[in-house]
Amino acid sequence: MSVIKTTNLTKRFGKFTALDGVNIDLKEGEVYGFIGPNGAGKSTTIRVLLGILKATEGEAKIFGKDAWADAVEIHKRIAYVPGDVNLWPNLTGGEVIDLFVKLRGNNNRGRREELIQMFDLDPTKKSRTYSKGNRQKVALVAAFSSDADLYILDEPTSGLDPLMEQVFQQCVMDAKRAGKSVLLSSHILSEVEKLCDRVGIIRQGKIIETGTLDELRHLTxxxxxxxxxxxxxxxxxxxxxxxxxxxxxxxxxxxxxxxxxxxxxxxxxxxxxxxxxxxPTLEDLFMRHYENKDDTKVGGES
Missing domain, CATH: 3.30.70.260 (ACT domain)
Known part of the structure; x- marks a missing residue:
């Protein structure tokens, strides 16, 4: 069963085409790596999936429902972590986590405490005092505390140190073992390589390669x-x-x-x-696609 399915997904901003016929098919229980250079269209795709942007053409479906028309219903079953987390400055990290968890109707207190310890987060501090890395931790704890069916993660480890990246990877694998689905947009190619069952490479708004890592390695x-x-x-x-x-x-x-x-x-x-x-590593594959191109810069918002 397809958890996310986009068909000929196109998004234009005036004369600029940000997405040009993007096809993604994320199966149940699968971790799908979504990679590409800065400005390739990763975050635009995710905003369409979240119902923040409306597609110009084509369709985006999550759990078989329309990502734009049925966004409220879809959001009950998904958890989203952006690459740059903004929190309510006067709430503590723990209060923010509790708010998100309550919104989902999930009250798994034990999982919340376990994740706070795993991510070495002090939940008693006001959000305005947090570093970028700690803001990411709050979002990750809130996401993985919820019993979501789909995790949409857009550069989720931005600002985390290598030890916390390992904790994040463990959380993704735990979610996968529980039969959950994950869309992971990342520029940390070793992370994608460790976690993802299949990979889609996007460039200038088009998916140029998609497949399992073994299928793609013949290209490198x-x-x-x-x-x-x-x-x-x-x-x-x-x-x-x-x-x-x-x-x-x-x-x-x-x-x-x-x-x-x-x-x-x-x-x-x-x-x-x-x-x-x-x-051959995914990095070799990635660089080969973009060698001698003007847009070899990797990572960041797109």
Missing amino acids: RTNLTIKTKQPLKTLHEIKGVYDIQNKNQEISFQVDTEELDTIIKHVSQFGIVKLESAP
Whole structure:
């Protein structure tokens, strides 16, 4: 069953097309990574899904309901965390969390306390005294304290330190194990790689690739570091080899995954002493899509 389904989703602001035929299909119990450079259309898509913006063309459905027309009904079952959280300055963090939890009709006090401890949050302080990271913690505790069916997370770890990022990742995996669905927009590619079942890459308002990480990895390159008994020659002449670097009698380079067999056969003629292979990462994939483009900047609002 599709929890989120957009079909030819298009949003124009005057003559500017922010979203151009975006198709997303998030299944039940799935974590979907939504990535792209600054200005690609990630946050615009999320605002349409939340019923904040109305699509110019196409449709966006959540739980089979129209994201714009049925927004009130949909919001009863979703939790949303933005990348820049604004809180009521005179309320304490604990009061803000309680307010959000009560709005959902959920009173799981034990889960609230557990999350406050996990995120190392002082809930007695006024919100105006919180750092950006602590404001994010309040939003994350409120979201994961609620028994939502869908979590929409737009750069949710912005401002968190690496330890708290790990806590966040644990919360996402707990939600997934409980059969919940997650849409995660993030520029922290290692985070997406750890958490997501499928990934959609958006550029200039269009989804340019979508699929599981394994399906997308064929598009990228494997990193090899090799040391041979005899000088390794003619490597630069072989198809699918890039970015050759010679250092300390070792050669490191990138190779198109589909050419890996040919490369290894060639290299083996020179007597392999050392061979290290690093699997292609989502970052490799991401940078390959945007290399030699003007918009290589990653992250932030879009």
